[in-house]
Amino acid sequence: MPTTVRRTAAAVAALTLLAACSPAESGDRTKLTIATFGEFGYAPLIAEYEKLHPDITVQNRVTDFDTHHKGLATQLATGRGAADVVAIEEQYIPQYRKAKDKFTDLASFGARDLEKQWAPWKWAQGTDGDFVLGLGTDMGSLALCYRRDLFQAAGLPTDRDEVAKLIPDWPAYAAAADRFTQKTPGVKFADSAGTVYTAMLNQSPENYFSQRDDSFIADTNPSVRTAFELSGGIAAKGQTAAATTFTQAWNVAIKQGSFATVACPAWMLSQIKEAGGDANKGKWDVTTVPGKSGNQGGSFLTVPKQGTHQKEAYELARWLTAPEQQKKLFLAEGILPSEPSVYEDPQVIAHTDPYFGDAPTGRIFAASADRLRPNYRGLHDADVRPEFGRALGRIEDKTQTVDQAWAQAVQQARALLK
Structure with missing residues (x-):
């Protein structure tokens, strides 16, 4: 569960409004939505991603923990309203693995080639046999x-x-x-x-x-x-x-x-x-x-099958969970990656916090x-x-x-x- 969970009425209202809208094209740009609970520290990364991909615009939908996961259950049941990329907290992963027919198998886009990127236990949490449900973000x-x-x-x-x-x-x-x-x-x-x-x-x-x-x-x-x-x-x-x-x-x-x-x-x-x-x-x-x-705590980025831009959504999730981005998140926000290459990085190991002496x-x-x-x-x-x-x-x-x-x-x- 990354950083502070902000429970605001405005965010909940935004979820309700956005859930009724499906991803759409904005001019010549593909619009992707990513739904998280609390602030994952993604704002600067999303801005960077949009610069690297001028044909894509990304909107981050942020709500509180309970609203997010209850909303996702409803969206999957009705077949509409889910974001293109959806974060799921680790305690909910087992039950969503049983509903994998509602999600895109990320292995179909080559996710299994990334397996060594994560700690083995973290990778295993996000998979069900050969099916890859989600890519790991942080851990706690x-x-x-x-x-x-x-x-x-x-x-x-x-x-x-x-x-x-x-x-x-x-x-x-x-x-x-x-x-x-x-x-x-x-x-x-x-x-x-x-x-x-x-x-x-x-x-x-x-x-x-x-x-x-x-x-x-x-x-x-x-x-x-x-x-x-x-x-x-x-x-x-x-x-x-x-x-x-x-x-x-x-x-x-x-x-x-x-x-x-x-x-x-x-x-x-x-x-x-x-x-x-x-x-x-x-x-x-x-x-x-x-x-x-x-x-x-700790989460996974998943791609619901109801989305119309599944490949683009996967590419966004893959980029956000790549070691380079995870290192930036730790150094800026203290969000600990679930990837050994990052938390064993000399710059990460040497990191100290002045607030804590x-x-x-x-x-x-x-x-x-x-x-x-x-x-x-x-x-x-x-x-x-x-x-x-x-x-x-x-x-x-x-x-x-x-x-x-x-x-x-x-x-x-x-x-x-x-």
């Missing part, structure tokens, strides 16, 4: 963002290497939360239980569904239960700010310094900067995430990316996952215990699958 390899000043106030180490030694795994993270709370009871250790839970869960090869047959295994998979109990335990102790990413409450908590740590994918750094403003520059730092790796963000995120392993989601991950997030919210607002919240989440997830 994880780090740990923390407030140096709040760690110092709690008597914890502040140097990023020392913090990594203090918190090598999630049990150590929970222990650090206890130490932090003893010294600074007025500040929370984590932004939300959901962020901790998601980071832990995404380090497991399987989550709610079995990779073997896609059966529901959340209640028998020890990785899910362990992640829920540890994150829920932190919440039950009142050590989270109950501030969920992409909400105004989270932005305010960042600005006010209400919590000390957040498991942060590369794209989140721009959100922290925007919410924290100049007053918080230099207070944050970045180190290795507990567990050393994990991924949160000149933390070597290029090196940290590249190291995390190198350790990534496939994380099976399942066809109904997007349906089930929110139930466990809401359960953690009930622990944070003290309406349920960890055991009660867990039992209800499992029950509701099973009911949804029926």
Whole structure:
């Protein structure tokens, strides 16, 4: 999920208006549309592409995450209104692979010749056998963002290497939360239980569904239960700010310094900067995430079959995901590519971020990316996952215990699958 997701009424209205229009010729120029959720940082790249291809004009349709994916489902069902190029977030990819008849097989345009461009797990996510559904954009390899000043106030180490030694795994993270709370009871250790839970869960090869047959295994998979109990335990102790990413409450908590740590994918750094403003520059730092790796977010560019300019759409998607463009996006926006040739590039590795105390963000995120392993989601991950997030919210607002919240989440997830 690249950079900041901006939820504006104007953008939603624009989607409604544009969805009713099919791609058209503008004079002698071919008009292409690309639909993304949030800002992917494509504006300067699109301008560059139009200069390189004077016969093509490109319009970027930007909406919020939920509107985008719900709108796409409707557009595919009705057979009209989809953009020529459509971004799909990783959690939705499994279900759209099952609807591949609605999409152009990018292998027909030579996409398989590009396979080595991506990390193997990323390429595999966007394919279904020989069928190539989408080309990978970014990924969200994880780090740990923390407030140096709040760690110092709690008597914890502040140097990023020392913090990594203090918190090598999630049990150590929970222990650090206890130490932090003893010294600074007025500040929370984590932004939300959901962020901790998601980071832990995404380090497991399987989550709610079995990779073997896609059966529901959340209640028998020890990785899910362990992640829920540890994150829920932190919440039950009142050590989270109950501030969920992409909400105004989270932005305010960042600005006010209400919590000390957040498991942060590369794209989140721009959100922290925007919410924290100049007053918080230099207070944050970045180190290795507990567990050393994990991924949160990342997308693919697909070409719906209903479009009338499928080859031109593929060429646009191929260009936007090429290593040269992905490098530009990282250096300008901090959007981490899913291509080893880019995140291992010396200029990327050497990249530091002055807002985060000149933390070597290029090196940290590249190291995390190198350790990534496939994380099976399942066809109904997007349906089930929110139930466990809401359960953690009930622990944070003290309406349920960890055991009660867990039992209800499992029950509701099973009911949804029926």
